[in-house]
Amino acid sequence: MALARRDIVQIAGLISPAYLWLTAAVFLPLSAMLYFSFLSSAPFDGSAPVFSLEHYQAFLDRPLYRGLLWKSIQLGLVVTVICVLVGFPCAWVLAKMIRGRWREALFLLVILPFWTNSLVRVFSWAILLRGNGILERGLDAVLPFDVSLNLMFSYPAVVIGLVHSYLPYVILTTYLSLQALDDSLIEAARSLGARWGTILWRIILPLAAPGIIAGAVLVFVPVVGSVLEPRILGGRAAGTFYGTVIEDQFTAVFNWPLGAALSFILLAVVLACLALTAPMLRKAQT
Amino acid sequence: MSVIAGRVFLGAVLVFLYLPIAVMALMSFNASPFYALPFEFSTTWYTRLAGNAEMQAAAARSLIIASATALIATALGTAAAIALWRFEFPGKRVLQLLLFPPIAIPWLITGTAMLIFFFSVGIGRGTPALILGHVALAIPYVIVVVAARLRTFDPVLEEAARSLGAGAWTVTRRITLPWIAPGIVAGALFAFAVSFDQFVVSYFLATPGDTTLPVLIYTAIRKGFTPEINAVSTLIILASMLLMFLVSRVFRFGGER
Numbered sequence: 001m002a003l004a005r006r007d008i009v010q011i012a013g014l015i016s017p018a019y020l021w022l023t024a025a026v027f028l029p030l031s032a033m034l035y036f037s038f039l040s041s042a043p044f045d046g047s048a049p050v051f052s053l054e055h056y057q058a059f060l061d062r063p064l065y066r067g068l069l070w071k072s073i074q075l076g077l078v079v080t081v082i083c084v085l086v087g088f089p090c091a092w093v094l095a096k097m098i099r100g101r102w103r104e105a106l107f108l109l110v111i112l113p114f115w116t117n118s119l120v121r122v123f124s125w126a127i128l129l130r131g132n133g134i135l136e137r138g139l140d141a142v143l144p145f146d147v148s149l150n151l152m153f154s155y156p157a158v159v160i161g162l163v164h165s166y167l168p169y170v171i172l173t174t175y176l177s178l179q180a181l182d183d184s185l186i187e188a189a190r191s192l193g194a195r196w197g198t199i200l201w202r203i204i205l206p207l208a209a210p211g212i213i214a215g216a217v218l219v220f221v222p223v224v225g226s227v228l229e230p231r232i233l234g235g236r237a238a239g240t241f242y243g244t245v246i247e248d249q250f251t252a253v254f255n256w257p258l259g260a261a262l263s264f265i266l267l268a269v270v271l272a273c274l275a276l277t278a279p280m281l282r283k284a285q286t
Numbered sequence: 287m288s289v290i291a292g293r294v295f296l297g298a299v300l301v302f303l304y305l306p307i308a309v310m311a312l313m314s315f316n317a318s319p320f321y322a323l324p325f326e327f328s329t330t331w332y333t334r335l336a337g338n339a340e341m342q343a344a345a346a347r348s349l350i351i352a353s354a355t356a357l358i359a360t361a362l363g364t365a366a367a368i369a370l371w372r373f374e375f376p377g378k379r380v381l382q383l384l385l386f387p388p389i390a391i392p393w394l395i396t397g398t399a400m401l402i403f404f405f406s407v408g409i410g411r412g413t414p415a416l417i418l419g420h421v422a423l424a425i426p427y428v429i430v431v432v433a434a435r436l437r438t439f440d441p442v443l444e445e446a447a448r449s450l451g452a453g454a455w456t457v458t459r460r461i462t463l464p465w466i467a468p469g470i471v472a473g474a475l476f477a478f479a480v481s482f483d484q485f486v487v488s489y490f491l492a493t494p495g496d497t498t499l500p501v502l503i504y505t506a507i508r509k510g511f512t513p514e515i516n517a518v519s520t521l522i523i524l525a526s527m528l529l530m531f532l533v534s535r536v537f538r539f540g541g542e543r
Contacts, residue, residue, distance in 0.1 A: 003375055010454060014369035018362040018425050019381065025422030026388050026396060029403035033395075036402050044405075090299050093292035106296065108534050113303050115533075116526040117483040119500045120519040123507055124306035127313060127516070164303065225392030227486060232507060243394050250398050250490060260402060263395045274390060 037260035055261035065245065065262065072242035073269070076224040079162045083219050084212060086163070087170030091211075094171070095178035107175070114168035122232050125161050126152065129233070153235030161229040166222065170215035177211025178204075213280045221270050242266060307523055314516035331517040341502065341518060348482055348499040351413065355420040355481035360474040362421070363428025368462060370429070371436040372444070385426040393486035396423070401490040415491045416498065420484060424477035431476055435469025468536045475533045483526060 003011075036042070040050040059065045094107055113121065128135045129151040136150070151157045181204065189199050205212075227247050230239040246266065249259025274281075317328035335341060370378060388396065397419075404415045439462070447457045463470070485500040492501045499522070506515055 003373070006454075007373060008375075011369050011373050011375055014365040015381065018366035018429070019384070021358075021362055021418075022384065022388065022422055022425060025400065025418050027384075029396070029399035030387075030391075032403040032406055033399040086299060089292070089295055093296045097289050097292045098296075106300075108531070109300060110303065112527055112530055113307065115479055115483075115530040116307075116523050117485075117500060117519075119483075119485045119504055120310075120522055121307065123503070123515065123519060124310035126507070127310055128306050164306070167299075167303070221390060222392050225394045227394055228504075243392075246394060246398065250401060256402060259398060263398055267391065267395055270391060270395075 033260045033263060036257050037264050039257045042254075042256045055258045056265075058258065059262065059265055065242075068240065068242045068245055069265065069269070072224050072226075075158070075162070075226075075241065076220045079159055079166065079223045080216050080220045082159070082163050083167050083170045084216055087167055087215065088174055088208075088212060091171050091174035091178055095175050095181075096183070110171050111168045113164075114172075118165055119228060121164060122161050122229050125157070125164065126232055129157050129160070152233070153238055155234070155238050157233040158230050158238060161233045162223050162226060165229065166219040169218040170212070173211045173215035173218065174208060175211075177208045181207050210280050213277055217273060217277050217281065220273060224269060225266055310516055311520045311523070314513065314520045316513070319513045331513045334514050335517045338514065341499075341514070344497055344499045344502040345518075347413065347497070351416050351420060351498060352478045352482040354417050355424050356474045356478040358417070359421045359424035359428050359477040360470060363425045363473060363477075364432050364466075364470055366425075367429045367432035367436060368458065371433060371439075372441075385429055388423055388426050393423075393484075397487040397490040400487065404491070411491050411493045412496060416488060419487050419491055420481040421477075423484065423487065424480045427476045427480060428473035431473040432466060432469045435466045435472075439465050471536050472533050475529055475536075479526060479529055479533075482529075 037055055038051050038053065040052045040054060043049045090110070094103060094110070098106060151160070185203055185207075186199055189203055194202070225243045226241070227243040230241045230244050231247075233239070234241075242262070243266075246259050246262045249255045249262065312325070314331055315327055315329065317326040317330060370382065400415070400419045401411070404410060404418070409415050409418065443461055443465075444457050447461050448454075452460070483500065484498075485504065488498045488501050489504065492498055497505070499518070503515055503518065506512060
């Protein structure tokens with residue numbers, strides 16, 4: 001279809017402000033970071049830039065960085081699995097067991113925390129998980145034996161904080177795909193004598209898969225690059241992950257080129273994850 | 287799964303989601319600064335907050351930045367969404383795909399990239415850098431929300447107006463914009479929330495002593511807990527919940543009843 005000249009002017013006028021802004025504040029910065037990652041040191045003292053691969057080499061040579069990336073990927077997997085295992089039944093109950101106004105209200109309640117301040121939510125867990133904190137005292141009051149529960153500054157604390165932050169994503173995407181699932185399919189299978197396990201495995205999960213996978217990606221990607229939860233809930237000992245090491249390069253060590261290289265390696269992991277799941281995600285959109 | 291077991295499970299998940307927030311809110315009214323029980327009601331920490339000039343300055347800055355972000359991102363995003371909806375043109379798919387990087391790339395990466403770039407070109411850190419960054423993060427959300435609303439709009443209405451002699455601007459102003467107004471309002475509220483709740487990107491772009499509220503709270507937490515943070519955090523949570531409740535009123539995102 002050929003476009004009239006005035007249409008082209010109109011398209012350009014409407015679209016270019018938004019995309020120029022995105023270019024100036026996202027795409028150019030990402031390019032600048034790629035450029036920085038190949039510099040030996042930041043060129044802020046006026047010296048000529050020296051190109052080198054040393055920061056990528058450092059990632060390959062030093063087991064510290066590789067180990068931390070692996071640790072962050074594992075953390076991403078653990079949190080994603082927990083979110084799916086908890087989120088799927090939750091979405092099922094919302095989509096198939098509750099009707100009318102209640103469903104709308106409960107759905108809103110589930111996704112509301114997700115749009116509140118993430119920092120504040122992480123901080124609220126710190127109050128709960130502290131040794132001699134509210135959770136320990138609460139359990140002490142209910143249970144007949146003495147519990148000693150100091151989860152603060154531990155790996156489980158980081159996992160709890162992250163699950164709390166990202167669970168609503170999985171519930172939201174799974175709920176949307178379950179809502180599109182026709183109940184008569186389940187009834188048909190049931191009347192033909194299929195057991196619940198078979199129905200779940202052969203009908204529900206395949207049809208809900210795009211939504212579940214979309215949710216899983218939305219959890220995994222930010223968790224691999226998380227900084228806040230490890231810092232506040234993991235502390236010094238349990239809170240060192242790939243993301244916090246990148247942050248250190250920018251705020252404490254001031255080795256920006258190394259930070260840029262580590263960021264780009266993380267971006268590669270993220271893009272690989274998105275590319276692997278892209279066919280599924282496209283299905284989820286339609 | 288029986289209906290009762292299902293409801294109990296959902297209830298347990300809701301407790302998990304709200305317990306920490308509820309405890310924090312409760313503790314902000316506790317007299318003891320060390321979360322000591324028994325609970326003793328007091329509004330000390332809110333009174334202290336009222337006298338904390340640094341906290342108030344940061345809150346004011348956060349509100350200004352979020353308002354500016356909502357205004358700019360909504361204007362630019364709505365214009366782009368209308369063009370993407372109204373026309374078929376080469377490169378449209380690419381433009382739609384380009385909306386995903388700002389949403390999908392972890393904020394840690396976007397934030398550090400912005401820091402490097404803004405520093406290199408002389409913008410540096412501070413309020414202009416924060417607005418520049420926040421608007422970019424919010425634009426894709428506005429486009430997605432407005433585009434969703436546009437999908438319910440029948441293009442025949444635009445054609446009818448045009449065939450009666452209305453120009454492109456009149457069609458947009460008199461026909462299209464009124465129809466998609468709920469989408470625009472929801473987009474603006476989203477944009478406000480993206481900016482007001484933003485921590486990671488702000489953390490890299492704010493200057494010490496000239497920070498947004500979340501960055502100031504983070505610094506305070508890392509220095510050591512003070513109950514004043516409970517109080518201000520409770521207020522923030524209440525504000526953002528109210529905001530999202532408003533969004534849900536103008537824009538139904540839970541699907542049909």
